[in-house]
Amino acid sequence: MSTASEVVRLGALARTRSGDKGDRSNIGVVAVDPAAYAWLERHLTEAAVAAFFEPMGVGKVTRYAIPGLWAFNFVIDHALAGGASRSLRIDTQGKALGVVMLELPIPDPHADMSTKEAP
Amino acid sequence: MPPETRPPLMIGNGAGFWGDNLDAPLALVRGAALDVLTLEYLAELTMAILAHLRDQDPRAGFIDDFPNLLARLVPELAVQPALRIVTNAGGLNPIWCARRCGSVLDGLGQGAVALAAATGDDVKSRIPGWLADGVDLAHLETGQPMTAAIAEKLAAANVYLGARSIVRALEDGARIVTTGRVADASLTVGPAVAHFGWSWDDWDRLAAATVAGHLIECGAQVTGGLSHDWASLPDLAGVGYPTVEIHQDGRSIVSKPSGTGGKVDLSTVAEQLLYEIDDPARYRTPDVDADFRGLALEQWGPDRVEVSHAAGRPRPDRLKLSAVYRDGWTASGMLAVVGRDAESKARAAGRIVLERVKRSGHDLAESLVECLGAGDVAPGVLRPASPPFEVVLRVTVRDPNRAAVERFCRELAPLVTAGPPGIAGYAAGRPSPRPAFAYWPALVPRALAEEHVRVETRSAADWAREFERESARPASS
Numbered sequence: 001m002s003t004a005s006e007v008v009r010l011g012a013l014a015r016t017r018s019g020d021k022g023d024r025s026n027i028g029v030v031a032v033d034p035a036a037y038a039w040l041e042r043h044l045t046e047a048a049v050a051a052f053f054e055p056m057g058v059g060k061v062t063r064y065a066i067p068g069l070w071a072f073n074f075v076i077d078h079a080l081a082g083g084a085s086r087s088l089r090i091d092t093q094g095k096a097l098g099v100v101m102l103e104l105p106i107p108d109p110h111a112d113m114s115t116k117e118a119p
Numbered sequence: 120m121p122p123e124t125r126p127p128l129m130i131g132n133g134a135g136f137w138g139d140n141l142d143a144p145l146a147l148v149r150g151a152a153l154d155v156l157t158l159e160y161l162a163e164l165t166m167a168i169l170a171h172l173r174d175q176d177p178r179a180g181f182i183d184d185f186p187n188l189l190a191r192l193v194p195e196l197a198v199q200p201a202l203r204i205v206t207n208a209g210g211l212n213p214i215w216c217a218r219r220c221g222s223v224l225d226g227l228g229q230g231a232v233a234l235a236a237a238t239g240d241d242v243k244s245r246i247p248g249w250l251a252d253g254v255d256l257a258h259l260e261t262g263q264p265m266t267a268a269i270a271e272k273l274a275a276a277n278v279y280l281g282a283r284s285i286v287r288a289l290e291d292g293a294r295i296v297t298t299g300r301v302a303d304a305s306l307t308v309g310p311a312v313a314h315f316g317w318s319w320d321d322w323d324r325l326a327a328a329t330v331a332g333h334l335i336e337c338g339a340q341v342t343g344g345l346s347h348d349w350a351s352l353p354d355l356a357g358v359g360y361p362t363v364e365i366h367q368d369g370r371s372i373v374s375k376p377s378g379t380g381g382k383v384d385l386s387t388v389a390e391q392l393l394y395e396i397d398d399p400a401r402y403r404t405p406d407v408d409a410d411f412r413g414l415a416l417e418q419w420g421p422d423r424v425e426v427s428h429a430a431g432r433p434r435p436d437r438l439k440l441s442a443v444y445r446d447g448w449t450a451s452g453m454l455a456v457v458g459r460d461a462e463s464k465a466r467a468a469g470r471i472v473l474e475r476v477k478r479s480g481h482d483l484a485e486s487l488v489e490c491l492g493a494g495d496v497a498p499g500v501l502r503p504a505s506p507p508f509e510v511v512l513r514v515t516v517r518d519p520n521r522a523a524v525e526r527f528c529r530e531l532a533p534l535v536t537a538g539p540p541g542i543a544g545y546a547a548g549r550p551s552p553r554p555a556f557a558y559w560p561a562l563v564p565r566a567l568a569e570e571h572v573r574v575e576t577r578s579a580a581d582w583a584r585e586f587e588r589e590s591a592r593p594a595s596s
Contacts (some may be wrong), residue, residue, distance in 0.1 A: 015347040015386060019395035022260050022560060030386060030395020055499025066412050069389045073399055085443065087560040088487035088515040090494050100497040103516055105121050111313075 008109050012103030013040060013109070018098030023086075025079035025094030025099055029072045037070035037107045049074050053097075053105045057081075074101075123416035124367060125127070128314045130331070131362040134158040134206075134485050137182055143338065144188055144362045148202060148258075148491075149193045150361045150376025154314070154521050156192075157306040158185065158206035166300070167443040167556040169210040169275035178590070181216035182208040186223045191297070193227045202358065205285055205306050209297040213238050213273060214575070216297045218589065221582020230580030235266035235288035240299040241571030242563070243276040244441065247334030254567065256440065259560040268446055274556060276442035278568040280436070280493055280527040281405030285309025291576035302404040307332030311365050326409035326431030327369030329402065333409075334373055334391055334426065341373060341391040342422075343381025344351070354380025370427045383422040399537060401432075405439075405565075408432040438563040438569070446557035447519040452531040452550040457509040459539040464494040464539040471538060472514055475530045489513040512542075515526075515533065517555050524552040 010016075010029070013036040029044065031037035050061040059077030066073065079085040080094050086096040091097070131153045132590055133144030137160040156296055160182045173180025196202060209216040217236035224232050242249075245407035247270055251257065256265040277300035286309050289297040296309075311328040313319070319325075334341050339358045346352060359379025364372040373383055381387075392411060395400055399411040410430040417425045452472075456465040469488030489495040492510035494502045516527045528550045535545050577585075 015390060017345060017390040017394050020393060021397060022558065024260075024397075026393070026395060026397065028390060028396070030389045030393070051495070053500060056497055066393075066399050066414070068413060068415060069392065071393060073393050073396060075397055083558060085167075085446070085556050088449075088485060088517060089496075089498075090489060090491065090513055096496050100500055103501055106404055 006108040008107040008108045009102060010044065010104040010106050013106060016098035017093050018096070018101070020080055022081065023078055023080050023083040023112050025097050025100050026048070027074045027076065029074065031070040034070055035109070037067070040106070041065070042044065043106050044072065044104070048102070048104065049076070051099040052101065053079065069071050125315050127367070127528045128311055128365045130155045130310060130335070131360060131363060132157045132159060132335040132338055132364065133360050134160055135336060135340065136160065136162055137184070139164055139338055141188070145191060145195070145381065147360045147362070147376065148192065148199065148357070150379060150564050150586045153202055153211050153362065153372070154197075155310040156202065156204045157335070158204070158208060159303050159306055160185070161207050161210060161300060163441055163558055164443065164556060166211065166277060166441065170443070171554070173211050178212070178215045180211035181213065181219070182210050183214065183219070185297070186219040187219050190223050190227060193224070194227060194295050196229070196232070202312070203289065203294050203296070205296045205310055207298045207301055207306065209236060209238075209299045210284055211241060211277075211299065213297050217575070218582050218586035220295060220297065221577070221579040222586040224579035225583035227491050230578060230583065232579045233419060233576055234295045234582055235291060235293035235297070235574055235576040237284035237296065237301075237574050239284070239569065240277045240280045240301065242274075242568065243273055245402065246273060246276050246442075249567070254563070254564070256561040261563065265559065267563065269559065272444040272446070274443050274445055276440060277486040278428055278563055279405055279439045279441065280569070280572060281305045282309035284572055284574050285535065287574045289313040290577055291574065294591060297414050302406065304329040304332030304404050305406055307335065307363070308404075308406050311343040315367050320433070322407050322431030322433060323429060324369045324431070325407040327371065328365060329404055329407055329409045329416065329431075329469040330392070330411065330426060330429045331363040331365055331371040335363050335390060337391065337394060339381060341387055342375045342383055343387060346382070346387050347388065348382075348386070352381055356380065369429060370425055373424045374422050374428060383424055384478055385418055385424060388424045401433055405434060407434050409548050421508050429536045434523055436473045436565050439564050440561040440563045440568070442561070443556045444559060446555045447517055447522045448524040448552045448553040449515065449517040450524045450550045450552045451513060451515040452527050452528070453513045453532070453547070454531065454544045455509060455539070456512050456539075457543065459506065459508060461507055461510045461541070462490050463469065464541065465490045465493075465510050465565040468512055468534055468538045468542060469514050470528070471534065472530045475533070476523070478526045481520070481526050481591040483516045483518050483523055483527065487515045489515070521552055528552060
C-alpha cells in the first residue's frame with residue numbers, strides 16, 4: 001500500500017493544451033475519466049498551479065470548470081513575459097506550457113482509499 | 120411557425136493560419152462533400168506583416184496565397200457547383216484581394232462566378248478622430264489609455280466584425296467571400312445563418328455554430344494535431360483537415376475526410392474546445408456570447424464526434440479592437456553549445472555577446488539569454504534531471520534603435536574564435552534585425568465599429584476589369 005505522500009505527475013491523470021491571449025496563457029486540462037476529474041477538482045487548485053509556475057513570474061491564476069467534459073480551463077496572467085508581440089522568449093505564445101504542466105505533481109489517487117481506481 | 124427543415128450544412132476548414140499546409144484545402148474539397156470551404160489566415164501579428172506589405176504597395180496587404188489556391192481549386196469549383204468559399208484572406212485589403220481573385224478566375228474562364236469583398240473592419244484611419252472625440256481605447260489588459268504617440272505608430276487597427284457581412288454576401292449570391300478581420304468562428308456562423316435562416320437573436324443556435332467554428336478554425340488541431348496521442352496516430356503527415364456537419368437544431372458533427380491521417384475523437388475535440396479560450400461561460404464573439412459549460416460530446420463512430428447543447432446569450436455591445444504598432448527592432452540568434460559544462464558555457468557566451476554590444480556603446484533596452492535544453496522554455500519551472508551535454512543558446516534583443524540591434528547581430532559570429540570551445544551552428548549565418556510590433560487590444564462601441572461595414576458583390580469578370588483598370592493607375596488603392 002502506497003502512502004499519502006506519494007505523488008504522480010498530472011500527465012498520469014489528464015491531457016493539456018495551451019495557447020495565448022495577449023500576455024495571458026490558457027491551459028486546458030482534460031481529465032482521463034470522471035474519477036480523475038473529481039480528484040483534480042480537489043488537488044489541481046488555482047494555488048497549486050500558481051505555485052508550479054511561480055518561477056516564471058506569473059500573476060493571477062483562474063480556474064474554470066467544465067464538468068461535462070471532465071475539464072478545467074486555467075487562465076494564467078502574465079505568463080508570457082509580455083505576450084506574442086513583446087516577449088523575447090522562444091515560447092512567446094505559451095504553446096509549450098501545457099506540456100510543462102503535465103509534470104505538475106499531484107497526490108497519488110491510488111494512495112487514497114476513498115477514491116475509485118484511477119488510471 | 121415551425122421552421123422550414125433544411126438539410127445539414129457541411130463546412131470544412133482548410134487553413135488555420137497563414138502558412139498552413141497549402142494542399143489541405145484541395146484534399147478537403149476532394150475528400151468531403153462540402154457546402155462551404157472556410158480558410159482562416161489571420162493571427163494577431165499577421166496583420167502587422169500585412170500592414171508592412173501594404174505600406175510598400177497599396178495593392179497588397181491580403182493573403183496572396185489565396186488567389187493562387189483559388190486557381191488550383193477551379194477544377195473542383197467546376198464539378199461541385201454548390202461549393203462556396205468563405206475566407207478572411209482579404210486581410211488588410213479585401214478589395215484588392217477580390218480584384219486579384221477576379222482576375223485569376225476570369226483568366227481561367229470563370230468570369231461569371233460571383234465574388235464578394237466585405238470591408239469596414241480596418242479602422243486605422245479613424246483612430247485619431249476617435250481619440251479626439253474622447254472614445255475610450257484603453258488597453259484591455261493594462262488599462263493604459265491610448266496616447267496620440269501610440270496612435271501615430273499604429274501599423275494596423277482592425278475591429279473584429281461578426282458574421283453579418285458574410286450572410287449578406289452569400290444572400291447576394293456570392294460564391295466566394297473574402298473578408299478582412301472577422302471573428303474566426305464567424306466564418307462558420309455566417310454560412311450557417313445564411314443556410315438555416317436563423318434569426319440574429321437565436322442565441323443558442325448562433326452559439327452552436329460558434330462552437331463548431333471554434334472547433335475547426337485551427338485546422339488540424341482538432342483532427343490529431345497537438346494530440347497527446349501523437350505517437351500512435353495514423354499518418355500525421357497526411358492528416359485530414361476538419362469538417363463539421365451542422366444541423367438545423369444546432370447539433371454538429373466534427374469529422375474529417377475518410378482515408379486521411381489523424382483522428383477525431385472525444386479527446387481531440389475536448390482539447391480543441393479549450394484552446395485559447397478564457398471563461399468557458401463567455402466565449403465572446405461579435406455574434407453571440409457562447410456558453411461552453413453545458414456542451415455534450417458523443418462519439419458516433421470512427422472520426423465522428425457530435426457536439427450539442429451549446430447555449431448562447433445576447434451579443435456584446437462593444438467589439439474588440441485589435442491594433443498593432445511599431446515598437447523598435449528585434450533580432451534573435453541561436454548556437455549549439457556542447458560539453459559537460461554546456462549550460463555554463465552557453466550562459467557565459469550569451470553574457471559575452473551582450474557585454475560586447477554594451478562596450479560598443481549601445482545600451483540594449485531588452486535582452487534575454489536562453490539555454491534551451493536546460494529548462495529555459497518555461498524558465499525555472501522544471502530542471503533537467505542531469506546536466507545536459509548539449510544545449511541551444513538563444514540570445515534575443517529588442518531596442519528602439521536599429522543600429523543597436525544591428526550591432527548585436529554582428530556579435531554572435533566572433534564567438535567562433537573568441538568564445539568557449541564546443542560551439543557550433545555558425546553556418547546558419549548572421550541574424551537580421553526585424554521590426555518589432557506591440558499589440559494593443561481595446562473595446563469599441565459597436566455602433567462606431569460597424570459604421571463603415573460594406574459588402575461588394577460582383578462577378579469575377581467585373582472584379583477582373585477593375586483589377587486591370589486600377590493596376591494601370593500609378594500607386595492608387
